Amino acid sequence: MELGSFSDPSQSTFSLIDEDHTFANAIRFTLNQDPRTKFCGYSIPHPSDNRVNIRIQTTGDPAKDVFKDACQNLMVMCQHVNRTFDKAVVDFKMSKSVDGMDIESNS
Amino acid sequence: MSSDNEDTTSSSESEQSDSGRDTLEFIEKLSDVPMGKLPTHVDFQRTRVDCRADAPVHTDTFQYSGAYASMGVDNSLLDNFSNNFRVEVIRLEKDEMEFDMIGIDPAIANAFRRILIAEVPTMAIEKVLIANNTSVIQDEVLSHRLGLIPIKADPRLFAFTENDTANETNTIVFGLKVSCEKQAKRKGPKREGQEQEGQTRITVKSKDLVWLPNGSKFTLDSEGSNSSSKSKTYTSFSCSQDSLPEFSSNPIGPTDGDITIARLGPGQEIELEAHAVKGIGKTHAKWSPVAPAWYRMLPEVILLKDIEDQMAEKLVATCPVKVFDIEDIGNGKKRATVARPRKCTLCRECIREGKGWEDSLSLRRVKDHFIFTIESTGVLPPEVLFTEAVKILLDKCDRAINDLC
Numbered sequence: 205m206e207l208g209s210f211s212d213p214s215q216s217t218f219s220l221i222d223e224d225h226t227f228a229n230a231i232r233f234t235l236n237q238d239p240r241t242k243f244c245g246y247s248i249p250h251p252s253d254n255r256v257n258i259r260i261q262t263t264g265d266p267a268k269d270v271f272k273d274a275c276q277n278l279m280v281m282c283q284h285v286n287r288t289f290d291k292a293v294v295d296f297k298m299s300k301s302v303d304g305m306d307i308e309s310n311s
Numbered sequence: 312m313s314s315d316n317e318d319t320t321s322s323s324e325s326e327q328s329d330s331g332r333d334t335l336e337f338i339e340k341l342s343d344v345p346m347g348k349l350p351t352h353v354d355f356q357r358t359r360v361d362c363r364a365d366a367p368v369h370t371d372t373f374q375y376s377g378a379y380a381s382m383g384v385d386n387s388l389l390d391n392f393s394n395n396f397r398v399e400v401i402r403l404e405k406d407e408m409e410f411d412m413i414g415i416d417p418a419i420a421n422a423f424r425r426i427l428i429a430e431v432p433t434m435a436i437e438k439v440l441i442a443n444n445t446s447v448i449q450d451e452v453l454s455h456r457l458g459l460i461p462i463k464a465d466p467r468l469f470a471f472t473e474n475d476t477a478n479e480t481n482t483i484v485f486g487l488k489v490s491c492e493k494q495a496k497r498k499g500p501k502r503e504g505q506e507q508e509g510q511t512r513i514t515v516k517s518k519d520l521v522w523l524p525n526g527s528k529f530t531l532d533s534e535g536s537n538s539s540s541k542s543k544t545y546t547s548f549s550c551s552q553d554s555l556p557e558f559s560s561n562p563i564g565p566t567d568g569d570i571t572i573a574r575l576g577p578g579q580e581i582e583l584e585a586h587a588v589k590g591i592g593k594t595h596a597k598w599s600p601v602a603p604a605w606y607r608m609l610p611e612v613i614l615l616k617d618i619e620d621q622m623a624e625k626l627v628a629t630c631p632v633k634v635f636d637i638e639d640i641g642n643g644k645k646r647a648t649v650a651r652p653r654k655c656t657l658c659r660e661c662i663r664e665g666k667g668w669e670d671s672l673s674l675r676r677v678k679d680h681f682i683f684t685i686e687s688t689g690v691l692p693p694e695v696l697f698t699e700a701v702k703i704l705l706d707k708c709d710r711a712i713n714d715l716c
């Protein structure tokens with residue numbers, strides 16, 4: 205849910221249900237990395253509410269677009285992490301099995 | 312120790328003027344930095360946590376893309392993230408793995424850790440139907456113990472329970488029926504559940520949980536008198552789970568058969584049914600697939616000055632995890648070297664005794680290098696858990712984008 209003003213779309217607060225620091229902190233990072241962000245921060249209004257408010261003020265672009273791009277960037281990062289991780293695991297398993305074969309052939 | 316470093320201690324009375332002069336000297340010594348590059352001390356603040364004897368400094372991360380705009384440096388990591396990000400697997404075992412995640416912000420690394428602990432779903436016993444329990448352990452305590460047993464079933468093959476309907480796609484049923492005989496056969500061959508021959512008590516282990524692929528065997532009371540051919544049970548399975556290809560070759564059960572559930576004395580018995588459902592660690596820790604997942608930043612131990620002979624030996628003896636070694640540099644002289652910096656726990660014991668040590672040793676943490684350890688409960692292999700965690704973060708982004716449209 206977006207809370208902002210019609211006259212100035214460059215600043216609004218996004219209220220996300222069922223999210224917590226996990227997502228909010230990660231998205232704050234990608235938002236901060238976007239040069240269009242003038243200010244961003246998040247708060248959890250009450251610990252028993254499962255809701256987080258993310259405030260974004262931009263240099264001019266609509267806050268909604270910047271927020272969406274930040275999500276997109278985070279997704280790109282995740283995909284890259286996944287690919288790199290999978291490759292590292294496969295490489296590790298390969299090198300292990302090669303080592304294992306060495307031991308067998310030596311003994 | 313302060314006598315080691317005369318020029319900083321002898322000429323100054325207060326800490327303030329001391330550090331003020333140090334700073335001035337430091338700035339004067341700085342060489343010109345070309346535009347588009349960070350001066351070394353700023354770069355140091357950006358990439359390292361400096362652990363001093365009293366407290367760590369430069370602990371925060373510089374996330375804002377324009378943080379160094381005046382120096383012509385773009386701080387947005389995003390563009391070169393794909394070039395710099397690396398993963399190195401250190402250890403990979405059945406239930407445990409350690410890997411280095413390099414070139415990522417703590418915000419993201421922490422998201423993965425939090426998701427691993429609280430949001431990767433697993434199956435765990437949620438409902439226990441107790442038909443008989445004459446053991447000394449109370450029903451609720453027994454149920455709690457059962458809940459904590461990790462169940463080896465791929466949670467991706469199951470759905471979350473909706474409106475309390477239990478069927479073959481969302482529930483796993485286990486039966487438990489054990490009883491300890493009266494003392495009739497105290498002597499004789501070793502019986503099931505006995506640790507020693509002739510023992511009168513038996514231990515109920517998790518391996519006594521029997522998977523019931525056809526669902527519950529307990530009939531609902533209200534339907535009991537009904538004349539329908541098949542009386543209703545607590546679950547409504549439309550087919551047997553072991554007829555499904557995923558489970559026929561890979562029967563479901565506890566990850567470990569040797570978990571003690573209860574002890575039974577002579578004449579006591581337990582008869583119950585346990586229903587496992589899918590859930591996440593946020594709801595209850597029994598659904599957490601890790602035990603647990605954590606990371607630490609890579610420690611860096613730097614010798615700023617040569618530490619020789621007696622001092623070197625003292626240093627080697629001080630460190631509880633043996634970070635330092637001694638090398639011979641000829642003429643019977645010895646010098647301390649940093650042999651195993653990765654082992655450093657940053658206990659700061661080595662710099663505790665006076666300023667002299669703090670001036671010759673620098674303890675640091677690399678801010679974007681995480682030594683990540685995942686210990687799985689056995690539900691899924693650790694590398695699969697991590698991939699699942701990344702997927703969950705992806706889903707979160709997806710949901711946020713869709714919510715806005």
Ligand code: SF4
Nearest residue numbers: 630655656658659661
């Ligand atoms: S901080 Fe502790 S573990 Fe690290 S080098 Fe010093 S004494 Fe060793």
